Amino acid sequence: MNTSPDTTGLDALVSAAVDPLGLLLESTTAGGEPGQRVLTVVVDRSEGTAGLDLDELAEATRAVSAALDAAGDDLPGLGTEPYQLEVSTPGVSRPLTEPRHWRRNVGRLVEVQIEADAGPDGGAEPAGAAPGPALTARIQSADEAGVVLVPVRPGAKKGMPAKVGEPERHPYDRLGPATVQVELTRGGAGAATGELKTEV
Template sequence: MTQRGRTTPPRSSGGGRRQSAGGERTPQPRVSKERVTAVVQPVVVSAGYDLEDLAVSRAGRRHVVRVTIDGDRGVSLDGIADVSRAVSAALDAAEEAEGDLLPGEYELEVSSRGVDRPLTLPRHWRRNVGRLVKVSAAGRQITARIKAAGDEGVTLDVDGTVQEVAHADLGPGRVELEFTRWGEVEGADDEDDEIDEEDEER
């Protein structure tokens, strides 16, 4: 899911890009990722999300700002659109106030984190409880299901054996895609039992 923000018009300073006495164009100042992050992060947090990643690159004459967000309840398309508008407004305001934050044109892309990214922080594990993951735990590569997750570590189900593993002993986890999530099958069995009982009563 990606929401593209509007592209700002070029910031002019009288007559386009500055030129030196010899007619050569003066190179644009380098964009500071730290300055851009300082503008973007408070906006994302105030919207109720976490800033997972921010990248600034060049595409021709324009800058591309890619913002990745996540939340405990996921991120909806409306949420992405709201954050995109708020971040765009904040970047424009910061440019007007400070100048040279993002010289020239820029394009903003806001997207959700997605399940393909590695689990590296406690909140990543907490938000994926119930999922099957591949991870290095205490130096051993395993496939396990996340039963619970906290600030200190996670509870993993490895082939029916429950293990408590501290975050310090975990490598980056990779979510395994499944057609049926843990708990859904159990819920389906319960529904079947209820239907059978109703049939017997009839």
């Protein structure tokens, strides 16, 4: 969980407020200028791939606002200054760095850097070795140990269908932060069955 240094004391308050809603606190950030402070709270579902709709965000905002009001007029990172509360979700720009991030994005297309394979003797790559290739792939499944990725490569010519490779399992310690790729023709939940169904 990422928090600005001066808002650590808010984490317990906000977490307790959103937990009954099935949400997790991703971050709290106090920004803005004195007299015009903005408290940004980012929340996400703890499990599943569905996003939060506007009604759910409104409910989370009410819960957080009530919890902060009950805490009194002197809040960590804000003091007694007036502030504007903004509650949002991480969105596709959040790097996937934790197992639950990967689970939340099953079915989506991502780009991720993969560490180079071990050397010929099975040992680790020497220090300073070049990183492995960047892979564009769809997340087939994810658990606490690793993720199964289905490589997706562009067609040879414009307009041709993408080429789908065989599923590959990777432990998280070999993956860099992944970025979700925006798809204009379909969302992650609408991934073609053929891109996800192969077992490994």
